[in-house]
Amino acid sequence: MATSGAGERCSSLNGIVSETETKTFTDLPAELLEYILCFPVLKHVDICNVSCSCKRLHDVCHSRGKVWGHQYKLRWPRLQKHYRQNKCCDWLKEYRTRHTVGLQIRRTVVSISKRFFTEVVLGDSFAEIESLGAPEHFCEDELLSILNSDKRKSLTLKYYAKKILYFLRQQNILRGLKLFLEQPAERQSALEGAVLVDQYCNPLTDVSLDSISSQLDEITDKVKKMLRIKNPSHPSLSQSQGDCSPVGDFELQRQVVAALNVVLYEQLQYKGNECDYYNPLNSYIHQVLLRRTGIPISLSVLYMTLARKLGVQLEPVNFPNHFLLRWCQQQRGSEDIYDFVYIDAFGKGKQLTAKECEYLIGHQVTADYYSAISTTEVLLRMVGNLLNIGKRGEGNEKSYQLLRDSLDLYLTVNPDNVQYLLLQARLYFHLGIWPEKVLDILQHIQALDPSQHGAVGYLVQHTLEHIQHKKHPVEPEVKRRSVPEHVEVQYSIGLIMKHKRSGYNCVIYGWDPKCTMSQEWITTMRVHQLSRGANQPFYNVLVQDGTCRYAAQENLEPHSSPLEIAHPEVGRYFSEFHDSHYNANEELQTRYPEDMEETLGTVQDLYHRPTPSPGQASGHQEGAQIPNGPSQDQKLQDSQENQDAVPL
Numbered sequence: 001m002a003t004s005g006a007g008e009r010c011s012s013l014n015g016i017v018s019e020t021e022t023k024t025f026t027d028l029p030a031e032l033l034e035y036i037l038c039f040p041v042l043k044h045v046d047i048c049n050v051s052c053s054c055k056r057l058h059d060v061c062h063s064r065g066k067v068w069g070h071q072y073k074l075r076w077p078r079l080q081k082h083y084r085q086n087k088c089c090d091w092l093k094e095y096r097t098r099h100t101v102g103l104q105i106r107r108t109v110v111s112i113s114k115r116f117f118t119e120v121v122l123g124d125s126f127a128e129i130e131s132l133g134a135p136e137h138f139c140e141d142e143l144l145s146i147l148n149s150d151k152r153k154s155l156t157l158k159y160y161a162k163k164i165l166y167f168l169r170q171q172n173i174l175r176g177l178k179l180f181l182e183q184p185a186e187r188q189s190a191l192e193g194a195v196l197v198d199q200y201c202n203p204l205t206d207v208s209l210d211s212i213s214s215q216l217d218e219i220t221d222k223v224k225k226m227l228r229i230k231n232p233s234h235p236s237l238s239q240s241q242g243d244c245s246p247v248g249d250f251e252l253q254r255q256v257v258a259a260l261n262v263v264l265y266e267q268l269q270y271k272g273n274e275c276d277y278y279n280p281l282n283s284y285i286h287q288v289l290l291r292r293t294g295i296p297i298s299l300s301v302l303y304m305t306l307a308r309k310l311g312v313q314l315e316p317v318n319f320p321n322h323f324l325l326r327w328c329q330q331q332r333g334s335e336d337i338y339d340f341v342y343i344d345a346f347g348k349g350k351q352l353t354a355k356e357c358e359y360l361i362g363h364q365v366t367a368d369y370y371s372a373i374s375t376t377e378v379l380l381r382m383v384g385n386l387l388n389i390g391k392r393g394e395g396n397e398k399s400y401q402l403l404r405d406s407l408d409l410y411l412t413v414n415p416d417n418v419q420y421l422l423l424q425a426r427l428y429f430h431l432g433i434w435p436e437k438v439l440d441i442l443q444h445i446q447a448l449d450p451s452q453h454g455a456v457g458y459l460v461q462h463t464l465e466h467i468q469h470k471k472h473p474v475e476p477e478v479k480r481r482s483v484p485e486h487v488e489v490q491y492s493i494g495l496i497m498k499h500k501r502s503g504y505n506c507v508i509y510g511w512d513p514k515c516t517m518s519q520e521w522i523t524t525m526r527v528h529q530l531s532r533g534a535n536q537p538f539y540n541v542l543v544q545d546g547t548c549r550y551a552a553q554e555n556l557e558p559h560s561s562p563l564e565i566a567h568p569e570v571g572r573y574f575s576e577f578h579d580s581h582y583n584a585n586e587e588l589q590t591r592y593p594e595d596m597e598e599t600l601g602t603v604q605d606l607y608h609r610p611t612p613s614p615g616q617a618s619g620h621q622e623g624a625q626i627p628n629g630p631s632q633d634q635k636l637q638d639s640q641e642n643q644d645a646v647p648l
Contacts, residue, residue, distance in 0.1 A: 159571025
C-alpha cells in the first residue's frame with residue numbers, strides 16, 4: 001500500500017493506485033515566491049537566472065513586480081526619495097538604466113583623470129557628463145557611491161568624481177536661481193535668495209530652504225515664548241508658522257523687536273564677526289546659523305526674516321560699508337528718511353536715527369542711501385561681498401573657486417555688468433579654461449561697451465593662441481632618478497615628510513634637482529640663507545593646512561609617525577594611502593617612473609625593517625617590489641563592470 005509523504009498525495013480509483021503527484025517550488029503561490037525571491041542574500045544576477053528558468057518564475061519576476069523593485073531599492077537606497085510610495089514602476093527598466101549610467105559615469109571619471117591631470121582647474125571637461133543624457137539623480141547617485149567607498153583607496157577616482165558632482169549640482173542650483181529671479185519682486189524672499197547663494201558656493205553641503213526655515217521656526221518659537229511672558233494676548237502668538245499678518249500697532253511691534261533682540265543676542269549669543277570679518281563663511285546662511293555669527297547683510301537677512309514671521313515688516317537698506325534694516329514709524333508709507341528707525345543687526349539689533357547711521361560709517365551720505373532695496377539688490381550686495389573676498393585671496397584653487405562661483409552668481413543676476421564680465425574673461429584666461437567661452441564673453445563685452453576694444457582685443461589674440469596650443473599639447477617631462485644629474489635627490493614622491501623649521505606635515509608630489517623658481521622668489525623666500533642655497537633638490541609638497549609649497553631638501557625629513565595628509569589635491573596625484581606612504585597614480589608615475597620603487601624601499605627601511613630570526617631565508621624584502629597589475633582606481637572600475645556583467 002502506498003504511503004503518502006510530504007508533498008505527495010495518493011488517490012484510489014476502483015482499487016487502482018494512481019501515480020504519486022509531487023508539488024514543486026513553482027507550485028507555491030505567487031506572493032510566497034515573491035517573498036522568497038526578495039531575500040537579501042539574492043542579487044540581481046540570481047534573479048536574472050531564476051527568471052530564465054521557466055515561464056512561471058519569469059512571470060513572478062516581471063519588470064513591474066515586487067522582486068525587481070526590491071532589487072532596485074536594495075542596491076540603490078538613496079534613490080528611493082525620487083519615487084512615490086506604492087507607485088507602479090518598471091523596476092527592471094529603471095535597474096538597467098541606473099546600471100548603465102553607473103558604468104558610463106565611472107568610465108568618464110577615469111578618462112577625465114587621464115586627460116586633465118595637468119589642468120590647474122578643470123574646465124570644459126564636464127560637458128561630456130551632461131552629454132550622456134542620463135537622469136541627473138542617477139549620475140549623482142553613482143558619483144556619491146564612488147565618494148563613499150573605502151576612505152583610503154581610489155583617491156584619484158574620488159578626486160574627479162567630487163569635482164564632477166560639484167559641477168552638476170551647481171548647474172541645477174543655477175537653474176533654480178534663474179526661476180527665482182523670474183518671479184514677481186513681491187514674491188521673492190531674501191532668505192530663499194541667500195539659501196541659493198549658499199547652495200551654489202557649497203554644492204556638496206546639505207543645505208536646503210526647508211532645513212534653514214525649520215531652524216528659523218525654532219528661533220521664532222523662542223521669541224514667542226518670550227513675548228508670551230510680556231504680553232500673553234499679543235496677536236503674533238495666535239499665528240501659525242510662516243509669515244504672519246502684519247502687526248499694525250507700534251507698541252505691539254516694539255514688543256516683538258524687543259523680544260527678538262533678547263532671544264537672538266542674549267539667549268542665543270548671535271554677534272557680528274568683527275575678528276574674522278572677511279571669512280566667506282560669514283556670508284553663508286547655514287554657517288551663520290551654525291556659528292551664530294556673520295556680517296551685517298547675512299545677519300540682516302536673518303533678522304528681517306524672523307521679524308516678518310512675527311508680523312513686523314522691516315526693509316533692507318543698501319547703506320555703504322554697513323548693511324542696515326529700516327523700520328517705518330508712520331501709519332502710511334513714507335520716504336522721509338527721518339520717519340524710520342534703522343536697525344543694525346550686526347550691532348546686536350541697535351536702533352539708530354538717520355544721523356547716527358552716518359556716525360556708524362564716519363561720513364555723510366545722500367538720502368538715496370537710506371532707501372529700501374529689492375531682493376535682487378540684496379543678492380547682488382551679498383554676492384559682491386564674496387567677490388571681494390575672492391579677489392583678496394591668495395591665488396590658490398580655493399580662492400579661484402570662490403571667485404568663479406561668485407562671478408557666476410553675479411552675472412546670472414546682472415548679466416550685462418561689463419566690469420565683472422571682463423573680470424570673468426580674465427580669470428578664465430588666467431586659469432587656461434574654457435577658451436571658447438572666453439571668446440563669447442569678449443564678444444558680449446564688445447557689444448555692450450565698444451570702448452573696451454583694447455582689453456578685448458588683447459584677450460582675443462591670446463585666447464586664440466591658447467586654443468591653437470591646446471591642439472598640439474606638449475609631452476610631459478619625465479624625471480628619472482637614475483640619470484647622473486639627479487643623483488643628489490634624496491627623497492621620492494609619496495613619502496610623508498616633516499618640515500624641520502616650520503614643523504608642518506606634507507607629502508611629496510614632485511621634485512627638481514635644483515631650485516627652478518625665479519630669482520625674485522629666491523630672494524623673497526631668503527633661499528640664499530640655506531646652507532646650500534638654491535643649488536640643492538627642491539620638492540613640491542602638499543601641506544596638511546591645504547597649501548602647496550616648494551621646500552628645500554635640507555629642510556625636510558621623513559616623518560617619524562606617517563599620517564594622512566588632509567589636502568584637497570591629494571587625489572590628483574595619488575591613488576591610495578597606505579599606513580606609511582601614498583601610492584602615486586598612473587599619471588604621476590608616468591612623470592616619475594622610478595620613484596615608487598625608491599619610495600617602497602625607503603618605507604621598508606624606515607618603518608618596516610623586519611627583525612631577523614634564526615634560519616630566516618634571504619631574499620626580497622616584503623613590500624620592496626612595486627606590485628604589478630592595475631591601480632586601485634582601475635580595480636574599482638573593473639570590479640563594478642564584473643559585478644554587473646550579466647546582461648539585464
